[in-house]
Amino acid sequence: xxxxLFGYNAMDKNNGQRQKEPSSQDPSPxxxxxxxxxxxxxxxxxxxxxxxxxxxxxxxxxxGHELPSEFLQTLLKMAPTxxxxxxxxxxxxxxxxxxxxxxxxxxLVDIPFAFKRMxxxxxxxxxxxxxxTTMESFSILEVLLIVILFYVQLYVICQVACKELxxxxxxxxxxxxVLKTGNRMNDGTFRGGAQAFKLDTLLKLSDVKGTDGxxxxxxxxxxxxxxxxxIKAVRKAKDSQSISSDDLQVSTQExxxxxxxxxxxxxxxxxxxxxxxVKKASVIDADILTGTTAKLGHGLxxxxxxxxxxxxxxxxxRGFCETVRSFVQNAEADVKKLLEEEKRIMALVKNTxxxxxxxxxxxxxxxxxxxVRDFLVMLDKVCKEVRDTQKRQAKTVKQExxxxxxxxxxxxxxxxxxxxxxxxxxxxxxxxxxxxxxP
Numbered sequence: 001x002x003x004x005l006f007g008y009n010a011m012d013k014n015n016g017q018r019q020k021e022p023s024s025q026d027p028s029p030x031x032x033x034x035x036x037x038x039x040x041x042x043x044x045x046x047x048x049x050x051x052x053x054x055x056x057x058x059x060x061x062x063x064g065h066e067l068p069s070e071f072l073q074t075l076l077k078m079a080p081t082x083x084x085x086x087x088x089x090x091x092x093x094x095x096x097x098x099x100x101x102x103x104x105x106x107x108l109v110d111i112p113f114a115f116k117r118m119x120x121x122x123x124x125x126x127x128x129x130x131x132x133t134t135m136e137s138f139s140i141l142e143v144l145l146i147v148i149l150f151y152v153q154l155y156v157i158c159q160v161a162c163k164e165l166x167x168x169x170x171x172x173x174x175x176x177x178v179l180k181t182g183n184r185m186n187d188g189t190f191r192g193g194a195q196a197f198k199l200d201t202l203l204k205l206s207d208v209k210g211t212d213g214x215x216x217x218x219x220x221x222x223x224x225x226x227x228x229x230x231i232k233a234v235r236k237a238k239d240s241q242s243i244s245s246d247d248l249q250v251s252t253q254e255x256x257x258x259x260x261x262x263x264x265x266x267x268x269x270x271x272x273x274x275x276x277x278v279k280k281a282s283v284i285d286a287d288i289l290t291g292t293t294a295k296l297g298h299g300l301x302x303x304x305x306x307x308x309x310x311x312x313x314x315x316x317x318r319g320f321c322e323t324v325r326s327f328v329q330n331a332e333a334d335v336k337k338l339l340e341e342e343k344r345i346m347a348l349v350k351n352t353x354x355x356x357x358x359x360x361x362x363x364x365x366x367x368x369x370x371x372v373r374d375f376l377v378m379l380d381k382v383c384k385e386v387r388d389t390q391k392r393q394a395k396t397v398k399q400e401x402x403x404x405x406x407x408x409x410x411x412x413x414x415x416x417x418x419x420x421x422x423x424x425x426x427x428x429x430x431x432x433x434x435x436x437x438x439p
Contacts, residue, residue: 031099034087040101061117064323072122123299158345161281162352177221202375222382230264269383272376282373286366293342
């Protein structure tokens, strides 16, 4: 019935099976497989993605031409195993019998020291970039580029940062004030009479609070330094007559103190700018810096060995050895200079740490600059708070004068030190930090 209505002809199962067989047995190219199938597939994808031909690779390896770094890095990771390399070398059939990836590697292994040549080309390609990055890092440890008679010489910022720390009068005065304040507060205890302290202590000054629970010991030290620097600046200005007598004329103790604080605040606020190179040096990663320097030195030695040892008896190099040899000669001086610079700078950093901590101190490297940088951040914050407080006080005084309150006798507010830090209430800055140093 079905056959009559729909023209359906029953198919012989055996015949149908026979009709399917030819399609399932369509001939496809069969290649001799030598290298790992997954490796071959990845290599084929790489060659197609970067559109690099075997001829270009062969010419580069023989003549020392540049190849894409990404290509060389990936190709080195896909290098055949010893067993695969042996099979590729022993293969004597037609290259058309090999798949594209196997054929590519077969051509490579026939080139003497092909993969060592790749390593050399990769090093040559990355050398300038690595050298530039490393020198840039050292230049962050350097103050600036100075050109004299067409000769450019780098001065390491780290060197300048060390000099800044050791020669900054204001920074050393701050340290002296912190030391004497700490000794005064610890008077009569085993901690009193200290001759020095670790710079890390600077970061703990904000943890010591006065009796109000808000004002910190850092505020106390900064305010005293501000007053001391203000007095010194005013005296110096009077002696040099850089400020007119009218400008220096004061009528009350309050206005005199206000002037000291205003001028002193400007001096103390400038410390962060004075130690600018210290902040720049603090961002350097010493481990990466020295690691990159060592990496460049190792790479150069490896490249030298390729030319002087591995390829010593290779006759046909089509200019590869000459190209690499020329590169090595030029790079050798740069690497040598880099290694010398590293040694000099790191020794200078250690000496600076010893200057503050003593010779027995642990070599903490560039961490010294990190501590000072963090302290400068704290100092800037305190200076801003002091400046804001001065503005509010000036505004209040102005309002009181406007209301005629100036006609009544005014009295300076009680010394905040008496209320907040009783242990050092009776001491002035002249006792805490000597003021007889030069300008």
